[in-house]
Amino acid sequence: MEQTSHLVVSAATRYADVVLPLALSQTYTYRIPEELVGSVKVGVRVEVQFGKKRLFTGIVQRVHGDTPEYAVTKFVISVLDETPIVFEQQLALWNWMASYYLSTIGEVMHAALPANFKLSSETRVTLGPLFHQDPGLLSDKEYLVAEALSIQEELSIEDIQGILDQKTVYPIIKSLLDKRIIYLQEEMQEKYQPKQVWCVRFAAGYMGADGPTPEVFELVKNAEKQERTLLALWQLSRQQEFVRQAELVKTAGTDTSVVKALVKKGILETWERAISRIGSYEEDTVDAQELSTQQVAALHQISTLFEQKEVVLLHGVTGSGKTRVYMELMQEAIAKGQQVLYMLPEIALTTQITERVRKVLGNDVLVYHSRLNHNERVELWNKVKSGHAAVVGPRSALFMPYTNLSLVIVDEEHDPSYKQRDPSPRYHGRDTALVLARQFGAKVLLGTATPSLESYFNAQSGKYGLVKMQERFGGVALPEIVIADKRKARLEQRLHNHFTADLLDALRGALAKGEQAILFQNRRGYAPSYRCPSCDWRSTCINCDVSLTYHKFKEQLKCHYCGYSSRLPEACPACGSTQLVMQGFGTEKIEDELLIFLPEARVGRMDLDTVKGKNAHAKIIGAFEDGEIDILVGTQMVTKGLDFERVGVVGVLSADQLLQFPDFRAAERAFQLMVQVAGRAGRKHRQGKVIIQVEDARHPVIGEVVEGVFSRFYQREIQEREQFAYPPFYRLIRITLKHTVPKTVNDAMQLYAHWLRQELGDSLLGPAVPLIGRVRTWYLLDVMVKIDRNDNARLAWVKTRIRIANDKLLQTKGFSGVRIAVDVDP
Secondary structure (H helix, E strand, O other), rough: OOOOOOOOOOOOOOOOEEEEOOOOOOOOOEOOOHHHHHOOOOOOOOEEEEEEEEEEEEEEEEEEEOOOOOOOEEEOOOOOOOOOOOOOOHHHHHHHHHHHHHOOOHHHHHHOOOOOHEEEEOOOEOOOOOOOHHHHOOOOOHHHHHHHHHOOOEEHHHHHHHOOOOOOOHHHHHHHOOOOOOOEEOOOOOOOOEEEEEEEOOOOOEEOEEEEEHHHHHHHHOHHHHHHHHHHHHHHHHOOOEHHHHHHHHHHHHHHHHHHHOOOOOOOOOEEEEOOOOOOOOOOOOOOOOOOOHHHHHHHHHHHHHHHOOEEEEEEEOOOOOHHHHHHHHHHHHHOOOEEEEOOOOHHHHHHHHHHHHHHHHHHHHOOOOOOOHHHHHHHHHHHOOOOOOEEEHHHHHHOOOOOOOEEEEOOOOOOEEEEEOOOOEEEHHHHHHHHHHHOEEEEEEOOOOOOOOHHHHHHHOOOOOEOOOOOOOHHHOEEEEEHHHHHHHOOOEOOOOHHHHHHHHHHHHHHHHOEEEEEOOOOOOOEEOOOOOOOOOOOOOOOOOOEEEOOOOOEEEOOOOOOOOEEEOOOOOOOOOOOOOOOOOOHHHHHHHHOOOOOOOOOEEOOOOOOOOOOOHHHHHHHOOOOOEEEEEOOOHHHHOOOOEEEEEEOHHHHHOOOOOOOOOHHHHHHHHHHOOOOOOOOOOOOOEEEOOOOOHHHHHHHHHHHHHHHHHHHHHHHHHOOOOOEEEEEEEEEEEOHHHHHHHHHHHHHHHHHHHHHHHHHHEEEEEOOEEEEEEEEEEEEEEEEEEOOHHHHHHHHHHHHHHHHOOOOOOOOOOOOEEEEEE
């Protein structure tokens, strides 16, 4: 259609600066049509065109009357929200993250918002489980879309535009998403269904106004369990709207076979009821355990320090009762009508803590994590936006739309899981939480048994307050730590495959007492390497510079970086030898070999291979908690948030692997992991025992773990950090260039490093090939920038130089395909 007149810009013309969920370095300005002027507000989503044809939903960051410098300004097409879905505090956090972590605000937006909020031309939708063939539930246009989806499996935005014969379709899609009539194509794997529970009720004719009819009890007069079940159902149905079958069985002290028998007689009927997965905590809440003297003292110290400091570090030994302190502070904030964010490193690995918190705080707590589907995330988002009291979640919970945040708790603040590595923004959850809290004037409590060096340094220098809890709850002694020297055991022929005699004896002793054990090995699979001793051929990934790990259960070699897998070769591909051998050992092999030495033991395994399902982790933890597993073998998952009464022995199978990693944090991570896993032993009624198997028993970190004195480890490590200019004395920025052609990445890095060195001089280190030089077919090269931590002006200047170098490289002929990854505070 031809344009019949020129657009007229007047003083009253309004514009919106819109954030798009793309890696764009700035917002884009759109003109607001007169009919939408009252609807476009900061924080609402708008439908806009970007490029020639692509449509996106963006977030309005600013509404103003400043005419853009460029002549052509596209119009906002539609407004999707009546009220903002994000607030100015969230937008300020996005801008800070983009600036500090050398990301773009579009990338931050993409990470922050649930997928259902980010519609684009590429979005594809499919029919959800709640579509009913009743046209009265939907508008005419909504029904047209739903009907089309009942014929076709999925539709694109363009398809829907064609069906409705109109360009503006996002408001209709949003409405269908809200009603759960449709869901996004990427959810097809999950096939989201509302959670169903089996309920029980009296069949028609067997329930009168005053209770069950007399003939009911005649029918069951010779069946005591059935009579008990009916009385329990009558009692429960007077107290609640519906009675769950599981609750009825528990109350009556019977089992489901009794209910089935009553259904068969026609007295009862069962039915399925859909409940919200996040809507309510159905169990009875309980009063929190009484505070110990140490916990009371810690709370008093924290409250006093909060009057002077914004941040307090709670350094409490494993089992000292830090979680109970957190709950007391949360209850205080909730009682005042304030919001709380309780952060955990990985929500899937902290099931026990989540349940303990919900048991005390009930519906005041929402649990947010990555395994929620898109619809559940939107539900949670809206609850927090409306002022819901408390959120428990991992680093992504930072992005929720808080309105009245007063307290942020970062549990296990040392944990590396708080750091986002890929994709951008590569932010640190703990550090970002400090900025979020500052925006609301909220207080931050960092808790851990093994503080990060940066946090402890800040506490020692007076920037943070410091509170210590040095005794275990209930006066239980810290575990006895024993070093098992593998080298010595090998010489004395007391090494049985991968187990020292000390460890096997301790495991047998624990089983004899009816205790449980945890074994920690930081490698999954059966064997990390498969090689030929004749010619030294090794099974390596075709896409990455790593060995393929043998997985016995699937009888395949697998890459843990890109997922590539292959069958086990019958002979060496290089020399034809059939004498191939496996080197090293992972959790799968440990599980296998335990059954040789301890055939009576029930062994379970917890690693990335066994916890892929949505509830797989909770099932393994539940089985261990219920005593169905005697020995739990796992990777670092077993070090996090586990609290079991009957664990008497913990074994660290290969401490050397942790210490030999070529990274300046290797010693710190090794110390933290060993102390944390040791803390799983003997937490309730008796002192536990920890066996650490190691080749080099003289390593200083091993001695510091045995002593269990964090201050000694800290003093030695902090001196090394200062001597070699590492955090907390210097800030680091690692820049990685990637390309699928090695010559291209070499040439690009030579030019890139030359530009930066001209500006930064000796502050730039490298380039160098990282430990793994090729991942997913991409060849990698690194440079590192070191900046004095107290020189904020230089930090900002360096970041500007990096941004300029990035743009310059991508505009240089031949290098537009090079990927640049910038990691601030790696």
